[in-house]
Amino acid sequence: MSVQATSSSPSERIATLEMRGIVKRFPGVTALKGVDFDVHAGEIHALLGENGAGKSTLMKILYGLYQQSEGQVLINGAPVHIGSPHESTKRGIGMIHQHFMLVPSLTVAENVALGMPSGRGGVLDLKKISEDISQLSQKYNLRIYPERPVWQLSVGEQQRVEIIRALYRGAALLILDEPTAVLTPQESDDLFIVLKQMAAEGHSIIFISHKLHEVLAISDRITVLRDGARVNTIPAAGATRLTLAEMMVGRPVVLEYELPPPVRGEARLTVQGVSALSERGDMGLKEVSFTLYGGEIVGVAGVSGNGQHELAEVVAGMRPLAGGTIHVGDQPAGGKSPAALRQLGVSYIPEERMIDGVVKNFTVAENFVLKDQSDPPYALGRFFLRPRKIAEACRQIIHDYEVKTPGTDTPIKNLSGGNIQKVVLARELAQQPTLLIAAQPTRGVDIGATEYIHHRLLEERAKGTAILLISEDLDEVMALSDRIIVMYEGRAVGEVLRRDYDVRTIGAMMAGAGRGD
Amino acid sequence: MNIFETIGSIVTASVFASTLRLATPYLFAAIGETFAQRSGLLNLGVDGIMLMGAFTGFYAVYATGSLLLGVLTALVVGGLMGLAIAFISVTLRAKQGISGIGLYLFGLGLSELLFQRLIGTPKSIERFPDIYIPVLSDIEFLGIGQIFFRQNLLVYIAFASVPIAAYVLRRTSYGLKIRAVGQNPAAADAMDVNVARIRYSTQIFGGMMAGLAGASLSVALLGVFQQNLTGGLGFIAVALVYFGRWRPVGVMIGALLFSFVNALQLQVGALGFDVPPEFSTMAPYVITIIALAFAGRQTEKPTALTVPFQRGE
Numbered sequence A: 001m002s003v004q005a006t007s008s009s010p011s012e013r014i015a016t017l018e019m020r021g022i023v024k025r026f027p028g029v030t031a032l033k034g035v036d037f038d039v040h041a042g043e044i045h046a047l048l049g050e051n052g053a054g055k056s057t058l059m060k061i062l063y064g065l066y067q068q069s070e071g072q073v074l075i076n077g078a079p080v081h082i083g084s085p086h087e088s089t090k091r092g093i094g095m096i097h098q099h100f101m102l103v104p105s106l107t108v109a110e111n112v113a114l115g116m117p118s119g120r121g122g123v124l125d126l127k128k129i130s131e132d133i134s135q136l137s138q139k140y141n142l143r144i145y146p147e148r149p150v151w152q153l154s155v156g157e158q159q160r161v162e163i164i165r166a167l168y169r170g171a172a173l174l175i176l177d178e179p180t181a182v183l184t185p186q187e188s189d190d191l192f193i194v195l196k197q198m199a200a201e202g203h204s205i206i207f208i209s210h211k212l213h214e215v216l217a218i219s220d221r222i223t224v225l226r227d228g229a230r231v232n233t234i235p236a237a238g239a240t241r242l243t244l245a246e247m248m249v250g251r252p253v254v255l256e257y258e259l260p261p262p263v264r265g266e267a268r269l270t271v272q273g274v275s276a277l278s279e280r281g282d283m284g285l286k287e288v289s290f291t292l293y294g295g296e297i298v299g300v301a302g303v304s305g306n307g308q309h310e311l312a313e314v315v316a317g318m319r320p321l322a323g324g325t326i327h328v329g330d331q332p333a334g335g336k337s338p339a340a341l342r343q344l345g346v347s348y349i350p351e352e353r354m355i356d357g358v359v360k361n362f363t364v365a366e367n368f369v370l371k372d373q374s375d376p377p378y379a380l381g382r383f384f385l386r387p388r389k390i391a392e393a394c395r396q397i398i399h400d401y402e403v404k405t406p407g408t409d410t411p412i413k414n415l416s417g418g419n420i421q422k423v424v425l426a427r428e429l430a431q432q433p434t435l436l437i438a439a440q441p442t443r444g445v446d447i448g449a450t451e452y453i454h455h456r457l458l459e460e461r462a463k464g465t466a467i468l469l470i471s472e473d474l475d476e477v478m479a480l481s482d483r484i485i486v487m488y489e490g491r492a493v494g495e496v497l498r499r500d501y502d503v504r505t506i507g508a509m510m511a512g513a514g515r516g517d
Numbered sequence B: 001m002n003i004f005e006t007i008g009s010i011v012t013a014s015v016f017a018s019t020l021r022l023a024t025p026y027l028f029a030a031i032g033e034t035f036a037q038r039s040g041l042l043n044l045g046v047d048g049i050m051l052m053g054a055f056t057g058f059y060a061v062y063a064t065g066s067l068l069l070g071v072l073t074a075l076v077v078g079g080l081m082g083l084a085i086a087f088i089s090v091t092l093r094a095k096q097g098i099s100g101i102g103l104y105l106f107g108l109g110l111s112e113l114l115f116q117r118l119i120g121t122p123k124s125i126e127r128f129p130d131i132y133i134p135v136l137s138d139i140e141f142l143g144i145g146q147i148f149f150r151q152n153l154l155v156y157i158a159f160a161s162v163p164i165a166a167y168v169l170r171r172t173s174y175g176l177k178i179r180a181v182g183q184n185p186a187a188a189d190a191m192d193v194n195v196a197r198i199r200y201s202t203q204i205f206g207g208m209m210a211g212l213a214g215a216s217l218s219v220a221l222l223g224v225f226q227q228n229l230t231g232g233l234g235f236i237a238v239a240l241v242y243f244g245r246w247r248p249v250g251v252m253i254g255a256l257l258f259s260f261v262n263a264l265q266l267q268v269g270a271l272g273f274d275v276p277p278e279f280s281t282m283a284p285y286v287i288t289i290i291a292l293a294f295a296g297r298q299t300e301k302p303t304a305l306t307v308p309f310q311r312g313e
């Protein structure tokens, strides 16, 4: 069926694969510093590490997208050279990238056909390909319609296309780069079943992740990378989240927080029947109501694109209100500008920190005073900046927030995601807000900085600030929130109190099962 | 004369026949440019290639008397200029808008220089003869015979190229690669498609078609060459690709719309009506702008248009 695997079984094609002493230098950075890695047929081997640890780079070398600066790859004990995706595909290596490699305007079948010999004389035989796709999708229980254009598919479906395409190309070894980042818990479970089935058939699976519980749930062995070096390879049996996290970060970390019972203050944010349009032009947020009190963290959970983004923006004054009312304290706040909201004690950590949070080419100090640059003590009158005062204040927050930066006058875009987010957080908290809206505060932020940001949020809670935490990371929402509002298709479909938290029930609500509650 | 009679005297079968004839250069150039754009390359220098194709094709016929040699020369010259712009856009990853304008100015200047040096004063040559298709060319009904079946060879080829182009884009693995490279080159690359090779091929093809478009003007349509013979026609061809939403059939509809306006202009002029020439010259551009302004969802739009590709971000 698959064009290239007809000759032998996956376990014969790649019984073992070994990477030895892989070094990869990019201009200015050494991304990999002599990494050893191996995987064998029938095994699911997880590659775990913080953002920037080098996981993707290591796998791109294996797939032939990058060339290693030093080191060797061996398949079944024999050294091989993998100069391009063409060669890796030929040898039975398939990769599902972090950013899907699909062409939106093409159909599923066309995407599968791309780059493969098909039909006769260069004429596509899409019918044959569609039949093969249907066979594969039945075998692995991966529902997919070959004739649908890819732009109409959900991310989960797109991932299925990627997997089917890799199988169609005869992959004996499948690399998945953070495959669950875009999935609901339920979809992730489905994926794991498929991967286990593939492993049982003799495929080798390399599973990249930075989510500890997933790695523990699915893999046979785990390799941890840190700063481009391998920390260790251990069997999954016997490993714990805590040991893995310590290996990733290089120091002991706290993963679960003790939340003292909330000291509920007065109502800080009252949202009533609020609706808003999404970028797509449809009603992305539909009649959402809730009240947020001082001293509590309310989490908003949901799969990406179910209205959380619109909710955050409409409350922060970044998106017009299409219906309903918003009160901050007892002041009407619907339709107010971000600056007016700031006067009411509202601070906002935006989702797109590089677009809405900072000015990329400004320095750390300039970004720090971005919102109160024209107020004392940073300005003289309303016009003249006082650079010395600004630098002084900025140095203080660099120290307080442990921001890793060469100096206050470094362009902020040169900092890592975690450090940029610390600057944003510092700026917003310096306002001493009574209401903090935190949208995806730790997306793309390493564990160390995440832990720090979480502690800061909990400190704010203890101070009596009301916090609206919007995050696609369910673990994060569950770890920090006193209660969780679950969103689905623009509506708040349910609310769960901390004592009732359960991944399965919340996951089901995120997938729409909570409708009608 | 009432209004219907007036219209009847203007819009005759011969206007439709010349509509098809005048569509030829648009079609060749725009179909070629469609391939280039579908693969992600914008070539604003089409008009420059057309001018060089028009001149070299004309000169070959002038010097040897062979129409075939004229067409071949234009194809080769166009292909070479396509290769040059492909090298600049794909290998050097230059800004495509700017380099296209450069190519246009180069073609404009060089075709004029060569014309002055090699020919000097306007001369005319034997044009492509009209081919009367047996039986069909005799159909009197609605002037069908005159309109469709008494055209020169290049007209037939130009219209035949439309379904062929559509078929290649839609149904062949080469066409699939072109579409993929124009939309998501990184994905195509990961799927083992040689992005640079595909883009070179479409741009060389685009150049050859532009060269042919030029020759169709000088060797088939007019039988003369003069300075700036195309008068910016190549730019309209580029706009036609947008107008046609990157589909050969759409491009053809646009080409016919433009050439119809051109044919009417000629007819109105011949009949001695007093219409300001600026008005009719303007019409095509107005139509394009309106068409672009009302563009709906463009699923075929090559989203990587003008974006150079480099593996690994």
Ligand SMILES: Nc1ncnc2c1ncn2[C@@H]1O[C@H](COP(=O)(O)OP(=O)(O)O)[C@@H](O)[C@H]1O
Pocket: A026, A027, A029, A030, A031, A049, A050, A051, A052, A053, A054, A055, A056, A057, A058, B312, B313
């Ligand atoms: N194409 C590239 N050019 C320069 N540096 C790169 C490139 N790709 C990755 N890097 C660097 O290599 C390091 C590892 O990145 P990556 O492999 O993507 O990490 P991970 O997948 O573990 O998050 C990072 O410091 C990153 O900035």
Ligand SMILES: [Mg+2]
Pocket: A055, A056, A057, A098, A177
């Ligand atoms: Mg990565």
